[in-house]
Amino acid sequence: MAIGLFDSGLGGLTVLKKLLQLFPNETFIYLGDTEGLPYGNKSPEVIIARSLKNAEFLLQKKIKLLIIACFTASVHAHQKLQESLPIPVISMLPDNIGEFFPTSHPKNIALLGTASTIQSGAIQKLIKLQLPSTQILPISCPLFVPFIEEGLLHHPALHQMAEHYLSPVAGVDAAFLACTHYPLISPIIQKVLGPNTEILDGVSQSIAKVKKALSLLNTSPSPQENRFYVTADPLRFQQVSSQFFGSTIKHVELL
CATH class of the missing domain: 3.40.50.1860 (Rossmann fold)
Incomplete structure (x- = not known):
């Protein structure tokens, strides 16, 4: 089977x-x-x-x-x-996001997802249960998926979108990619957030x-x-x- x-x-x-x-x-x-x-x-x-x-x-x-x-x-x-x-x-859905941080918990996590995922609040609740002292910064990124589905992984507009969505949280301790499309553009996400941000895809x-x-x-x-x-x-x-x-x-x- x-x-x-x-x-x-x-x-x-x-x-x-x-x-x-x-x-x-x-x-x-x-x-x-x-x-x-x-x-x-x-x-x-x-x-x-x-x-x-x-x-x-x-x-x-x-x-x-x-x-x-x-x-x-x-x-x-x-x-x-x-x-x-x-x-x-x-x-x-993450069972234990805390296992990504065995020694010390991050001060803040950017949660990147679709509008529906972010609006549900479900993953925010899971993270808060597991990391109660961590600040959660939810970011809806609605145009990432359409660009990825069109195969436009290196299009300049995708880089501009990433800057638009993510520059307000640049330098955050960690970013959780709450969409299975987003690992395909993780280098772009990393570039905008900075080299010290830990990228977590949850897969x-x-x-x-x-x-x-x-x-x-x-x-x-x-x-x-x-x-x-x-x-x-x-x-x-x-x-x-x-x-x-x-x-x-x-x-x-x-x-």
């Missing part, structure tokens, strides 16, 4: 890339809901509905584990999916949750070809993903 992942588009491939390195014998089925892109400007109700539809499709593919490879969907739909599905569901903790869930399932891997699906524009998904996925995705199917 395979492991299923979904995201609004390309961002979840940053999660899949690490999973492929750590679990080379597992089979993965990836769904990019490109028709619903971006999730960051949608209402919680729309995000939950699309997430349930994504999960229903992946369940039909006989998956044993579902990964919500999207912070916005994790914030709004994780609980509903956990209650509705007969398999384990892994979200991107490592989700990978650890996957490892634990697989051990509890106690199923043997059955390696097959990984499959990729999208809800719109498979050719563009295939072309843009080749910029950063590390290998060309040979075939993308349209739902």
Whole structure:
């Protein structure tokens, strides 16, 4: 049985890339809901509905584990999916952000995410529970995802946007990237925030949750070809993903 992942588009491939390195014998089925892109400007109700539809499709593919490879969907739909599905569901939400700082806690953290993620306040609450003395500086970055989805990772306008969003918090102790798209532009983020800011993408903790869930399932891997699906524009998904996925995705199917 395979492991299923979904995201609004390309961002979840940053999660899949690490999973492929750590679990080379597992089979993965990836769904990019490109028709619903971006999730960051949608209402919680729309995000939950699309997430349930994504999960229903992946369940039909006989998956044993579902990964919500999207912070916005994790914030709004994780609980509903956990209650509705007969398999384990892994979200991107940080279990213990304090483990990034084993010796001393940061004075402040910039939380970068989509408008919907930031407005929910969910990740702010998690950080505050784990690091009560740390100041949280939430920053909504709504135009990052559209530029990344178009493959414009080096466009001058993207650098200008980063300056606009992030220069007010330059020099912050740490920045938590609460979007699976954002690691693709982490060099730009680092440049604006400064060399002393620690960049945290949160994916490592989700990978650890996957490892634990697989051990509890106690199923043997059955390696097959990984499959990729999208809800719109498979050719563009295939072309843009080749910029950063590390290998060309040979075939993308349209739902």
